[in-house]
Amino acid sequence: MSKPTPMDAWTTRTQSETSSLSGTTGVYTPTHTTSPADLASIPLPAPFSTDGGIGSAPEAGGTYMIRHLDTGKALSLSGGELVLQADTGIDGGWRWHCSESHDGWLSFRETVSGVYLGRDGWGGFQAKARNPDGWEKLLIRPREAGGCNIFAMDWWKLMAMSTRGTDGKLFETNTVTEASRWEFVRVSEFGG
Structure with missing residues (x-):
């Protein structure tokens, strides 16, 4: 035994x-x-809220929440579509990892799906590309009024990311007056 x-x-x-x-x-x-x-009676974790955090200049290697300055909503990937959301839950879709190309362009990869933020070629923005090619190489320009504009190349001109009214639909504009202001809030990597 x-x-x-x-x-x-x-x-x-x-x-x-x-x-x-x-x-x-x-x-x-x-x-x-x-x-x-x-x-x-056990409290459940609250959904992720876009409140809080201080905007900073994005740097390669950092992971950021990209927040629309006027609405306070985060740029999120939900069901494969870019949307602005105040409460995104804990599933992800709102963490963007910043990388920099050898020639200075910034790119932002959504950490859950692995796709890059960029222009869609039809007057809007999307996150579908697996590699940061031409439309996923972005220029971030700080604004004196606060926040930054996000620009992508369209042949020989820059197109700025903007929103229409309160619906949160993203579109590109070639006028700085219509460009939305964004802030980059550094967040924990969570394996991203």
Whole structure:
């Protein structure tokens, strides 16, 4: 016979104790249990909120929340589409890892899907490219009024990222007066 292990001692003691109490079962039941009413009182984690954090200049190697300065909503990838969201949950889609090309252009890769932020070629912006090619190479320009403009190349001119009204739809504009202001809030990498 083999030497009993600590687990064997616990199982043997528990089975004998429960057998003497119930006479029919060998299942240990703790003296305290949790009812569904108790579970309802446990606070669940709040959805991710775009409140908080201080904007900074994006640097290669950092991961950022890109926040629309006027609405406070984060640039998020949801269902494959770029949207602005105030509460994005904990699933991701709002963390953008910054990299820099050898010639100085910045690119932002969404850390969950691995796709890059860039122009879509149809007057808007998207995050679908797996590599930072021409439309995913961005220029970030600080503004005196706060925040930054985000620009992408369109042949020989810069196109700025903007939103229409309050619907959060992203579009490109070639006028600085229509360009939205964004801020980059450095966040933890979370493996991104």
